[in-house]
Amino acid sequence: xxxxxxxxxxxxxxxxxxxxxxxxxxxxxxxxxxxxxxxxxxxxxxxxxxxxxxxxxxxxxxxxxxxxxxxxxxxxxxxxxxxxxxxxxxxxxxxxxxxxxxxxxxxxxxxxxxxxxxxxxxxxxxxxxxxxxxxxxxxxxxxxxxxxxxxxxxxxxxxxxxxxxxxxxxxxxxxxxxxxxxxxxxxxxxxxxxxxxxxxxxxxxxxxxxxxxxxxxxxxxxxxxxxxxxxxxxxxxxxxxxxxxxxxxxxxxxxxxxxxxxxxxxxxxxxxxxxxxxxxxxxxxxxxxxxxxxxxxxxxxxxxxxxxxxxxxxxxxxxxxxxxxxxxxxxxxxxxxxxxxxxxxxxxxxxxxxxxxxxxxxxxxxxxxxxxxxxxxxxxxxxxxxxxxxxxxxxxxxxxxxxxxxxxxxx
Amino acid sequence: xxxxxxxxxxxxxxxxxxxxxxxxxxxxxxxxxxxxxxxxxxxxxxxxxxxxxxxxxxxxxxxxxxxxxxxxxxxxxxxxxxxxxxxxxxxxxxxxxxxxxxxxxxxxxxxxxxxxxxxxxxxxxxxxxxxxxxxxxxxxxxxxxxxxxxxxxxxxxxxxxxxxxxxxxxxxxxxxxxxxxxxxxxxxxxxxxxxxxxxxxxxxxxxxxxxxxxxxxxxxxxxxxxxxxxxxxxxxxxxxxxxxxxxxxxxxxxxxxxxxxxxxxxxxxxxxxxxxxxxxxxxxxxxxxxxxxxxxxxxxxxxxxxxxxxxxxxxxxxxxxxxxxxxxxxxxxxxxxxxxxxxxxxxxxxxxxxxxxxxxxxxxxxxxxxxxxxxxxxxxxxxxxxxxxxxxxxxxxxxxxxxxxxxxxxxxxxxxxxxxxxxxxxxxxxxxxxxxxxxxxxxxxxxxxxxxxxxxxxxxxxxxxxxxxxxxxxxxxxxxxxxxxxxxxxxxxxxxxxxxxxxxxxxxxxxxxxxxxxxxxxxxx
Numbered sequence: 060x061x062x063x064x065x066x067x068x069x070x071x072x073x074x075x076x077x078x079x080x081x082x083x084x085x086x087x088x089x090x091x092x093x094x095x096x097x098x099x100x101x102x103x104x105x106x107x108x109x110x111x112x113x114x115x116x117x118x119x120x121x122x123x124x125x126x127x128x129x130x131x132x133x134x135x136x137x138x139x140x141x142x143x144x145x146x147x148x149x150x151x152x153x154x155x156x157x158x159x160x161x162x163x164x165x166x167x168x169x170x171x172x173x174x175x176x177x178x179x180x181x182x183x184x185x186x187x188x189x190x191x192x193x194x195x196x197x198x199x200x201x202x203x204x205x206x207x208x209x210x211x212x213x214x215x216x217x218x219x220x221x222x223x224x225x226x227x228x229x230x231x232x233x234x235x236x237x238x239x240x241x242x243x244x245x246x247x248x249x250x251x252x253x254x255x256x257x258x259x260x261x262x263x264x265x266x267x268x269x270x271x272x273x274x275x276x277x278x279x280x281x282x283x284x285x286x287x288x289x290x291x292x293x294x295x296x297x298x299x300x301x302x303x304x305x306x307x308x309x310x311x312x313x314x315x316x317x318x319x320x321x322x323x324x325x326x327x328x329x330x331x332x333x334x335x336x337x338x339x340x341x342x343x344x345x346x347x348x349x350x351x352x353x354x355x356x357x358x359x360x361x362x363x364x365x366x367x368x369x370x371x372x373x374x375x376x377x378x379x380x381x382x383x384x385x386x387x388x389x390x391x392x393x394x395x396x397x398x399x400x401x402x403x404x405x406x407x408x409x410x411x412x413x414x415x416x417x418x419x420x421x422x423x424x425x426x427x428x429x430x431x432x433x434x435x436x437x438x439x440x441x442x443x444x445x446x447x448x449x450x451x452x453x454x455x456x457x458x459x460x461x462x463x464x465x466x467x468x469x470x
Numbered sequence: 471x472x473x474x475x476x477x478x479x480x481x482x483x484x485x486x487x488x489x490x491x492x493x494x495x496x497x498x499x500x501x502x503x504x505x506x507x508x509x510x511x512x513x514x515x516x517x518x519x520x521x522x523x524x525x526x527x528x529x530x531x532x533x534x535x536x537x538x539x540x541x542x543x544x545x546x547x548x549x550x551x552x553x554x555x556x557x558x559x560x561x562x563x564x565x566x567x568x569x570x571x572x573x574x575x576x577x578x579x580x581x582x583x584x585x586x587x588x589x590x591x592x593x594x595x596x597x598x599x600x601x602x603x604x605x606x607x608x609x610x611x612x613x614x615x616x617x618x619x620x621x622x623x624x625x626x627x628x629x630x631x632x633x634x635x636x637x638x639x640x641x642x643x644x645x646x647x648x649x650x651x652x653x654x655x656x657x658x659x660x661x662x663x664x665x666x667x668x669x670x671x672x673x674x675x676x677x678x679x680x681x682x683x684x685x686x687x688x689x690x691x692x693x694x695x696x697x698x699x700x701x702x703x704x705x706x707x708x709x710x711x712x713x714x715x716x717x718x719x720x721x722x723x724x725x726x727x728x729x730x731x732x733x734x735x736x737x738x739x740x741x742x743x744x745x746x747x748x749x750x751x752x753x754x755x756x757x758x759x760x761x762x763x764x765x766x767x768x769x770x771x772x773x774x775x776x777x778x779x780x781x782x783x784x785x786x787x788x789x790x791x792x793x794x795x796x797x798x799x800x801x802x803x804x805x806x807x808x809x810x811x812x813x814x815x816x817x818x819x820x821x822x823x824x825x826x827x828x829x830x831x832x833x834x835x836x837x838x839x840x841x842x843x844x845x846x847x848x849x850x851x852x853x854x855x856x857x858x859x860x861x862x863x864x865x866x867x868x869x870x871x872x873x874x875x876x877x878x879x880x881x882x883x884x885x886x887x888x889x890x891x892x893x894x895x896x897x898x899x900x901x902x903x904x905x906x907x908x909x910x911x912x913x914x915x916x917x918x919x920x921x922x923x924x925x926x927x928x929x930x931x932x933x934x935x936x937x938x939x940x941x942x943x944x945x946x947x948x949x950x951x952x953x954x955x956x957x958x959x960x961x962x963x964x965x966x967x968x969x970x971x972x973x974x975x976x977x978x979x980x981x982x983x984x985x986x987x988x989x990x991x992x993x994x995x
Contacts, residue, residue: 433960
């Protein structure tokens with residue numbers, strides 16, 4: 060009986076091996092044959108992108124394939140998944156060689172040792188300074204920037220022919236236009252939206268973290284104190300006056316503006332495709348405080364994995380192929396995000412709307428990429444929302460509690 | 471069944487003849503094919519644990535299906551295999567992670583952390599020029615760099631610092647030929663890219679001048695390492711300050727005065743995660759509130775959905791009702807919708823100023839459905855009722871239809887009224903059939919993360935707490951938040967695993983007690 064089991068197992072396994080035989084081993088030998096016949100096909104480059112950049116990166120990849128004979132494999136992923144997947148997969152060796160990403164992931168990426176620095180050399184000067192700054196940490200550049208995103212004031216020129224100079228001007232112009240809302244700014248319900256509200260906050264002189272001379276941040280909170288409290292008081296007043304509301308979500312704001320229910324909306328270039336029927340202008344955000352209203356700048360770029368087996372290919376591809384005007388322009392056309400390369404940005408700025416966003420971006424500040432920022436967001440937004448909605452009776456007290464809570468969370 | 475008949479049956483199915491055996495052979499062959507493929511893939515990836523497990527499972531499958539002595543196992547094995555892979559392994563791995571410090575800053579192995587620290591701390595010498603670079607090879611196969619500095623060519627290797635090579639040919643600013651060296655073409659460079667990227671060619675005999683390296687084999691830069699790793703002593707040394715960092719128990723390099731280097735690695739930390747889970751004062755207050763709400767939410771969800779489901783099932787079970795099938799189909803619709811989508815839709819419909827409920831149904835009322843602590847809890851329960859009653863409706867309908875008619879007849883003869891019949895016959899019999907499902911429904915709702923995350927996100931926030939938790943947070947969404955998986959804190963998978971084990975224990979204990987209680991019910995029937 061024992062023998063019959065062995066016999067049957069052997070029979071089954073042989074069958075199985077014969078079945079695989081046509082696929083597995085010969086697959087390996089063809090690869091070997093390829094490698095010996097064409098020495099240039101050594102290694103392939105894996106690049107993670109999301110769907111809005113796939114076509115543009117593909118075009119650059121084809122140019123690179125033609126020159127070097129290397130396969131570039133483009134893997135499309137959801138943008139939201141890339142950050143966590145990159146962190147989890149690079150250490151296992153399963154990660155990509157290059158991934159697209161936002162600059163504010165940098166702090167987490169370096170703390171976990173998953174990205175390698177890249178040397179832009181003299182090419183660094185070809186980029187808009189804030190974009191390279193954003194990818195710089197401790198004097199090292201960790202990403203090739205390709206796009207700069209920031210918010211600005213989008214104005215419906217039919218309803219408001221003049222760009223407002225101050226916040227009060229804007230409210231007055233909005234009321235004069237007789238539309239349903241004097242101006243629109245989005246908020247994610249009771250979670251708030253500190254990103255979109257940030258220019259108002261900076262105009263009171265209360266940036267989130269202290270900034271070093273080279274533009275990087277250090278984890279010391281700067282949003283408290285007198286200036287922060289003045290901003291909190293202003294939020295409370297505006298909420299009471301009905302100019303700010305936490306119920307206006309992104310979708311509601313975009314829809315209302317598209318319907319002509321307000322002459323102004325504070326938002327980014329990603330909104331524009333919904334406003335194609337309107338005559339628009341893009342202006343600096345009017346400041347309610349006495350300092351300029353600086354929005355956050357977000358920079359998109361490409362990172363190289365610290366565990367890449369093809370580091371040379373990856374760097375070559377980024378520094379010499381994705382930094383060209385053609386590649387950066389193609390990325391702009393595919394995703395609509397204003398380019399980070401000066402030459403490509405000049406080309407894109409022929410569109411007055413792009414130029415408008417670029418002008419606002421030039422005075423903006425990079426979003427902090429230090430890991431401590433993660434602890435700030437969740438307290439920040441909720442506090443702003445509760446001040447605006449009037450849930451917090453005393454804006455100053457609520458703001459001070461937020462500051463001490465964040466300090467507790469940062470530790 | 472007599473012993474003889476049993477033997478005969480087994481022998482009939484187990485002989486080497488017949489179509490049945492052929493089918494079995496083909497099926498096992500397929501399983502083996504998949505297994506061998508898995509073994510090969512594991513071999514190539516170097517995953518020895520997976521390889522061993524696959525071999526063991528494969529051997530077990532072959533033994534079980536070809537021996538005559540394992541009839542019960544033939545039925546259980548597939549389920550057992552999946553149980554091992556999808557449950558036991560996952561639970562075991564979670565248990566393992568709970569005792570490590572896996573998370574932000576401790577993401578990987580020590581080897582990779584050392585690599586990352588070294589690569590992050592190799593700095594370009596300030597003011598050094600960009601050098602057009604060519605990769606060259608000496609007669610004995612040693613790689614070197616030929617660079618152009620101020621129009622003059624220089625060649626060097628890892629051992630020999632850069633030296634002037636006046637007889638080199640330059641073209642387009644880069645070296646194209648050097649006597650005594652072979653210039654490597656692009657394809658060869660790419661093939662040997664590991665050697666090229668790790669090659670450091672010293673600028674001079676003095677190590678303090680730095681060394682040339684390249685990342686793209688086109689341009690070289692002079693770099694100077696800030697950190698140096700001594701493999702024998704297992705220490706990191708800062709070349710500028712001379713500070714020595716040694717590995718500590720936390721999986722980080724630490725200097726004598728307590729300063730740590732940013733990139734760490736994963737180590738086991740014993741019960742530290744469990745201590746953290748219960749040791750942080752900031753969480754003590756919210757934890758009690760959240761625990762109470764979680765239990766209340768799970769119990770109320772089961773009770774409300776069961777009550778409504780059972781009521782509807784009894785109504786639609788009445789033969790006097792016309793068009794029962796149409797109604798029943800309509801009733802099941804909410805069940806057919808994906809839960810996360812429904813929760814998202816509801817959160818839009820319950821928006822205070824723009825939601826359909828307030829705007830259309832309530833004529834413009836501004837009821838804070840999701841932003842008032844009590845109304846938010848009510849909304850969560852209401853939406854869960856909408857999502858959950860079809861399931862209860864289905865199981866109650868099934869159970870009602872299988873109740874024996876004769877007991878009802880007996881009850882009628884005994885003169886029992888409708889209420890009495892329902893209380894003494896329908897209800898107990900229904901509970902016997904559905905109690906295990908109610909317990910599993912409780913366990914499910916206890917961890918109903920999707921609903922909370924999509925509907926309220928845990929909000930509205932506690933006003934008096936210093937942590938980002940809210941009135942509708944349940945334990946599992948609290949874990950998600952505390953361990954930073956939502957991005958509001960540094961990610962800590964170790965802590966998350968430890969907390970989920972705590973939740974598992976709570977759910978396990980409650981379920982065990984509940985099952986013990988239901989055994990009493992079974993004695994009824």
